[in-house]
Every structure is written in structure tokens, then in C-alpha cells.
Amino acid sequence: MAILPIITFPDKILRKKARKIKTIDKSIKSLSYDMLDTMNDAGGIGLAANQVGVLKRLIVVQIPEEEEPRIYINPEIIYREGSRMVEEGCLSVPGFIGTVERSIWVKFRALNLESKTVRIKADSLLAQVLEHEVDHLNGILYMDHLSEHEKLRSISEEEYSSTLRPVQKLNQAEDLTVFHPHSESEINP
Numbered sequence: 001m002a003i004l005p006i007i008t009f010p011d012k013i014l015r016k017k018a019r020k021i022k023t024i025d026k027s028i029k030s031l032s033y034d035m036l037d038t039m040n041d042a043g044g045i046g047l048a049a050n051q052v053g054v055l056k057r058l059i060v061v062q063i064p065e066e067e068e069p070r071i072y073i074n075p076e077i078i079y080r081e082g083s084r085m086v087e088e089g090c091l092s093v094p095g096f097i098g099t100v101e102r103s104i105w106v107k108f109r110a111l112n113l114e115s116k117t118v119r120i121k122a123d124s125l126l127a128q129v130l131e132h133e134v135d136h137l138n139g140i141l142y143m144d145h146l147s148e149h150e151k152l153r154s155i156s157e158e159e160y161s162s163t164l165r166p167v168q169k170l171n172q173a174e175d176l177t178v179f180h181p182h183s184e185s186e187i188n189p
């Protein structure tokens with residue numbers, strides 16, 4: 001197991017679409033464990049393979065209240081419902097957070113490391129992280145979802161370390177269902 005360097009914005013690899021994994025072999029398993037190490041080391045709750053420079057459809061998730069990490073291969077959001085505004089950050093965009101629109105709940109499907117299909121219905125923080133990570137695999141960053149009136153804002157290093165899990169923190173406070181049309185981000189961290 002190893003801690004991998006995390007690719008940061010504006011590296012172009014973050015804008016590329018990751019490819020489907022056909023065989024879940026040793027290399028995929030070892031990559032997923034390395035990604036877990038990397039995510040935990042950085043204090044994150046989710047990481048997509050693009051973020052460590054690998055264009056494969058693999059994500060890892062570790063929700064604070066859950067003991068077991070989640071490892072998902074070829075993940076898909078197959079249904080989403082509702083809309084809420086939540087604050088969000090990303091390990092690939094250090095030092096910034098922004099308010100984005102996410103679903104109230106989602107249906108999600110993926111393979112696990114044993115090649116079994118996993119289907120889950122998720123809401124709150126888990127839904128938000130799954131949407132965020134599947135977006136990464138499609139080359140989408142959370143800034144793309146910034147609402148019209150919101151801009152990314154920079155935060156101090158101290159504030160950043162306390163909001164490395166911003167989604168969790170803000171999730172509790174935010175319960176808005178106002179819909180804002182997407183706009184181009186004007187951020188240049």
C-alpha cells in the first residue's frame with residue numbers, strides 16, 4: 001500500500017473521462033487500497049482514480065460514521081431525485097469551497113472488488129459524495145455545479161484543515177431546495 005500524489009486543478013487529467021474496468025485483477029485491488037491510503041492520509045471522504053492520475057472507473061469512499069470503506073468499480077448514478085444546495089470541497093482543489101446543487105437522494109450501482117453488483121439508495125452525505133466522485137470519472141468538477149450567485153471562495157489553511165470534510169460539516173446546516181441554474185465557474189484557484 002502506498003500514498004499516491006493527488007493531482008490538482010487545473011491538471012487536464014481531471015477533465016478526462018475515465019474508462020470502464022473490464023477485469024478486476026490484482027492491479028485494480030492494489031490501486032484501490034493505495035487510493036484508500038491516499039484519501040485517508042489527505043483527510044478526505046472520497047477519491048476517484050482520475051485524482052491519482054489513473055483514467056479508470058474506480059472510486060473509494062469513507063464516510064465518517066461508517067467503519068468500512070467503500071470501494072466501487074464502474075459506478076453509476078442510475079436515478080436521482082430532488083435538489084438541495086450544499087457546500088463542498090475537493091482534494092484536487094485545495095484551499096477552496098463552494099456551494100453546489102446536489103440531489104436529495106440517488107440510486108447507485110457499481111461492482112465491488114469481488115465483481116458482485118452492488119445497488120444502493122443513498123441520501124445526505126453519502127449521496128453527495130457518490131455524485132461528486134462519479135462526476136470526477138466523467139471529467140466534471142464540483143465547480144461546474146456552482147450556483148449562479150455563488151463563487152468559489154478561498155479558505156485559509158487552518159480553515160481548510162478543519163473543512164477537509166466540508167460536505168459533512170455543511171450537510172447538517174444546509175437544507176435548501178432552491179434551484180439555481182448552473183453557470184460557468186469564474187474560478188481560477
Ligand SMILES: [Zn+2]
Nearest residue numbers: 089090091092
Ligand atoms: Zn473531488
